[in-house]
Amino acid sequence: MKIFLLASTIASSLLLSTATFAQTPSADTGLLINPAYVKNCAKCHGKTAEGRHFGGPSLISGKTAAASTEDLRNAIANGKGHMPKFAGKLTTEEIDALVRQIQALNKK
Ligand code: HEC
Numbered sequence: 001m002k003i004f005l006l007a008s009t010i011a012s013s014l015l016l017s018t019a020t021f022a023q024t025p026s027a028d029t030g031l032l033i034n035p036a037y038v039k040n041c042a043k044c045h046g047k048t049a050e051g052r053h054f055g056g057p058s059l060i061s062g063k064t065a066a067a068s069t070e071d072l073r074n075a076i077a078n079g080k081g082h083m084p085k086f087a088g089k090l091t092t093e094e095i096d097a098l099v100r101q102i103q104a105l106n107k108k
Pocket of ligand 1: 075098
């Protein structure tokens with residue numbers, strides 16, 4: 001009986017902790033569910049922002065982590081290499097949100 005009680009206590013606390021975990025959206029999913037990203041960027045940088053073959057590079061990299069806010073904003077607004085520019089397609093607020101979310105992904 002004691003063993004049964006112990007086992008069910010462990011089981012229910014396990015259940016509780018997974019439930020809490022599932023309910024807390026991790027801060028770094030922001031970019032991946034941002035419609036501006038999904039619509040405009042995922043086709044090159046991938047659904048997980050980790051890049052795609054023949055497409056854009058991973059946005060989760062030492063290079064991106066080292067880039068300044070200004071660099072990231074510039075790359076998105078004015079384009080870079082084969083990356084098209086998004087100034088005019090996206091608002092400044094949308095671009096700023098993308099920059100913050102890219103930075104959040106790199107802070108893990
Ligand atoms: C047509 C494909 C394409 C699309 C669409 C695209 N990118 Fe890119 N992106 C690239 C390529 C290619 C590079 C690398 C440019 C280089 O360094 O020459 C790049 C570079 C970047 C960089 C700079 C990364 C670094 O470490 O310097 C950021 C930030 C970025 N993209 C964000 C975005 C965001 C946000 C969007 C959507 C608004 C987007 N990209 C849409 C292809 C794309």
